[in-house]
Amino acid sequence: MKHLQLFLAFFRVGMLGYGGGPSSIPLVHKEVVDKYKWMNDDEFADVLALGNTLPGPIATKMAGYIGYRVGGILGLINATLSTILPTIVLMIVLLTTISSIKNYPWVQGMTAAVVPVVGVMLATLTWDFFKKSQTSMGWIKAIAFIGGSFLFMEILGLHPAVVIVVLLIAAVMIKDKKPDEESNVERGNAS
Template identity: 70%
Template sequence: MKQLDLFLAFFRVGMLGYGGGPSSIPLVHKEVVEKYKWMNDDEFADVLALGNTLPGPIATKMAGYIGYRVAGFTGMVNATAATIIPTILLMIVLLTSLSSFKDLPWVAGMTKAVVPVVGVMLATLTWDFFKKSNETLGKVNAGLMVVGGLILMEVLNVHPAILILVLLTLAIAKKDNTPKVEKKIERGVG
């Protein structure tokens, strides 16, 4: 049953993720975190951050990792195949018929309508992550990280993968430097 659930979850993502990786991220979140509860929001954010630092399409990287985590090697193959099969089928169908429909106004309108929808989906997911970060970082630190990230990416043209890698490195370094509380056992002298 787990293999079927994996296939259906990522097949839906592949079918509905029109517009590429950014549009599929909220769909993966909906399936993995909300519907099947294979991971929580924090784990999903970690997978997303790690997936963004690696080359290649984000949907297939996330499908492979989540599939492996849920059902091992066969789960990885299953989830990855479920992600790419819809694209392959749609490419064959659309490319064979695209030449006759490409100049129609409703096709151009449909393509233009996708951009704001994907923007809203990403904004919603970002807002959820921001609310979650308020709990751990606090509003001021979370806000400073958002503003700092925007400045680094948009003004200074720092690639997002570099920013994610630096933040992951800092998080790991901070985790290792946290003082460890050790229990001291006092022995009574008899």
């Protein structure tokens, strides 16, 4: 049953993820977190962050990892194929068809109408992540991280993977220092 659910979940993502990987992320979230509850928001955010640091399409990477987590190697193959299968079929069918009708106004209008919908989906997911980060670290730190990320990625042009890797390393280093500080405090209290 879980393999059928994996196939259906990622097939829907593959079918409806118009516009590439970023538009697929909210769809993956809806299937994985909201519908099937294979992971929670924190786990999804971790998978998304790590997936963004790796090369290749995000939807395929997420499908592979989530498929493996839910159904092992067979789940990985199942989820990955169900994500890319619609794209392969639609590319072959639609590109041959659309190339002959791409200049019709209704086709151009359809393509233009999808962009704001994808923007709203991404904004909704961003707001959900912001609320989650505000809950875990507070408003000031959350806003500081958002501002810093915006500065480094949009203004300075750093690749998001660089920002994510630096933050992961900083988080590990800070976490490693806390137990040392706590043990020093405990030793001070014991004397």
